[in-house]
Amino acid sequence: MPKKTNTICDRHRVVRTLQKRNRRTDIPVVEGSHITYTKGTKLRVADFVHGTDGLGNQNFPPPLGKAIDQSAANYLVEQANQYPGEITVVALGPLTNIALAVELDPEFAKKIGQIVLLGGAFAVNGNVNPAAEANILGDPDAADIVFTSGADVVAIGLNVTHQVIMTVCSDPKIPLLTVKIH
8 A cells, every 4th residue: 555645745745846837936835734723633535536646646856946934824814914805715625724814813704805615515425425525524623614704705516526627738838737627
């Protein structure tokens, strides 16, 4: 059985690899929480989908650069204060860092433009068990905080993502992923 290595540090590597691949080293990378909102352990449920490297075991070259020395929650609050109403957060995993931002600044939900999240299973079975989707189950307390924060939240659930096929493009002049909706 392969060693599970899909950790926070590996996620930084994934983002930095995508930056390098798309020639966008100007996009900051910040470290997210290592534990759930209630201080539990992060669930590791998606290695079978995303591979042990977080990119489907595509063996991309090592990334350049490193993460900013600031927590994701602090960075989110800082950006929302600097650009009120202009920031859209796109959450592709558990909502821990957004919930921590709400905790740090109770006005965060009013300052953020929108939160678009990949999570939930609406009128379809979950991908972790029949009732649960991985990103929400990964930190259900954080999800509750985000959904009830008063922020403009758009959830893109499995009912939508099951209709999308993404393929990797090897031509560096073309965006990394090509999307086709059925």
